[in-house]
Every structure is written in structure tokens, then in C-alpha cells.
Amino acid sequence: MPIKIPNDLPARSVLEAEGVMVMLEAQAVRQDIRPMRIGLLNLMPNKVKTETQFARLLGASPLQVELTLVKMTNHVPRNTPSDHILSFYRDWQDVRAEKFDGFIVTGAPVEQMPFEQVTYWDELRRVFDWTQTNVHGCFNICWGAQAAVHHFHGVPKHGLPQKKFGVYRHRIVEPASPYLRGFSDDFTIPVSRWTENRREDIPAASGLKVLMESDDAGLCLLEDSGRRSLHMFNHVEYDTDTLGEEYFRDVAAGKAIALPHDYFPGNDPERRPQNRWRSHAHLLFGNWINQLYQTTPYDIADIGR
Helix, strand or coil, X not given: CCEECXXXXXXXXXXXXXXXXXXXXXXXXXXXXXCEEEEEECCCCCHHHHHHHHHHHHHCCCCCEEEEEEECCCCCCCCCCHHHHHHHEEEHXXXXXXXXXXXXXXXXXXXXXXXXXXXXXXXXXXXXXXXXXXXXXXXXXXXXXXHHHHHHHCCXXXXXXXXXXXXXXXXXXXXXXXXXXXXXXXEEEEEEEEEECCHHHCCCCCCEEEXXXXXXXXXXXXXXXXXXXXXXXXXXXXXXXXXXXXXXXXXXXXXXXXXXXXCCHHHCCCCCCCCCCHHHHHHHHHHHHHHHHHHCCCXXXXXXX
């Protein structure tokens, strides 16, 4: 089944060119199927690129997925045209009475700030609490994951002496997890962060379970079964060129930035990198959608009851 997104969303033409099935509103109505309602709280600066990345992964599911783009109510994005925001995004305040099968909270370029200094921190805490009654399952990414485990479990983040930046090898810690069905024993995931979370900071009574980690990049994926959430500290959703764009952006700005680890062939930034994580990104999100489908109530109004 395809993903249902607004007809004029820029992601539509990109996904259709890639062969992803995208459904028009009129087509969706004709199908006698309850779609999986997924909300995307997009905190990334380049919202168009980020919404396309997640729509691509969600659209690969065999289930019909209806994507709702959400933003913080009182935060004005500075890097996305206002007409795009007005056309395609809804304030969280306007969707808080609704129910979702799944909800994704993205990363944000605020990880070096204390949580409490982020301008929308108080509202984000309300969003996290709201997910416990109005959302069947959550998938938090990078800073969104750090924020969630801090809010619910008091897990701190730690600054790194230099940015953890590149493509790192990871391994499975819990091979029986349904979220990791089909995963190879050894795989790579993009990492781009100035902070980290540590195993020793996870409270013993939290119920947090480590599903993936890396010898070089640390914790990657946690399951919080008590709160029906996954917390991914890295960027499995990244496009092939995303790390390169970040690198060249910082170089152009005169910032001190090392070459991304194991990304450019031969460490030559003139050579195009290869995507070695795409299949596992699709697998992880496909497994997540499948778990939602298997466990969410048929009547979406019953979520949280």
C-alpha cells in the first residue's frame, strides 16, 4: 500500500520518481481500509528534506500510511518558507485532541544546549506526555530521542570533545527483538552529533533495553516498552549525500570540521559516497510499522483507553 501525503507536498514528486507509491486523497477514500495514522513532529531545520526522508521509509510499507506533518505551536521555523509551513504543517496544539497509531519526533540542532534552555522545551514535554494517551507507539530520533529519555527517565546527555560524525559499524544486542527482524549481524548507520548517551546512565528500573550499539559511536537504539517507544540516537533516515552536505556547509562557513568517518571513498571528498545503510533503514521502519499494525486498536479512538 502507498503513503498518503498532501497532493502538493514537494516530497511527492521525489518519491514518485523513486518508485514509491504515493496516494491521492480521493484514492485513499475509495479504499475500505483504515490507514495507519503517523504524525511527524519535524524539528529539523530543512523540513522539506527531512519530511521526504521519513515519507520514503514510511511509504515502503505494505500498509496504507497517512502522514500528518506537525510543528511546535509557538516556534517559528527560520529555514523553511512560511508558505510551506502554512500549507502542510499543523500546530501540535491543533492535533492534540486526535489519536495516532505512530508518532515520530525528529532531531533538532540544539543538542549542545541544556534541555531547559530550548525555547520549546516545555511544550515538547507536554507532547511527550500526550503521546502516552493519544499515540500507540513512538519513534524518537537523535536529539528527539535524547530529549525523550531525559524527560521520562532523567537520562543525561554528555558533550563530546569533537563531533561524532560519519558512518559507523553497529551490532545487534537483542537479536530476538521484532524491530530487528532481518537485520544483518554487522551494519552501518550515519552518526552526526556533538553529544552522547551512556549505558551506565540508564536507570536499572527504567525498563529501557539496548537494541543496537557501536564500539565507536556508543548507544544507537533503545526500546522503552513501558512507553511503547523506540529511541534512535543516530540517523538511519539520512540520504546518501546528507553527511556530505553537512560537511561542505561547515567548511564553507569556516568551521573546524573533520572528514566524516568512513563516508567518502578513500577519504576523498571529491568522490561520491555510497549508501550502505538504506536497506536497514527500510527494514527498521518496516518492522516498526508492522509492530504498530499488529498491536494498535482497530478503532483508533480506543488508543489510550
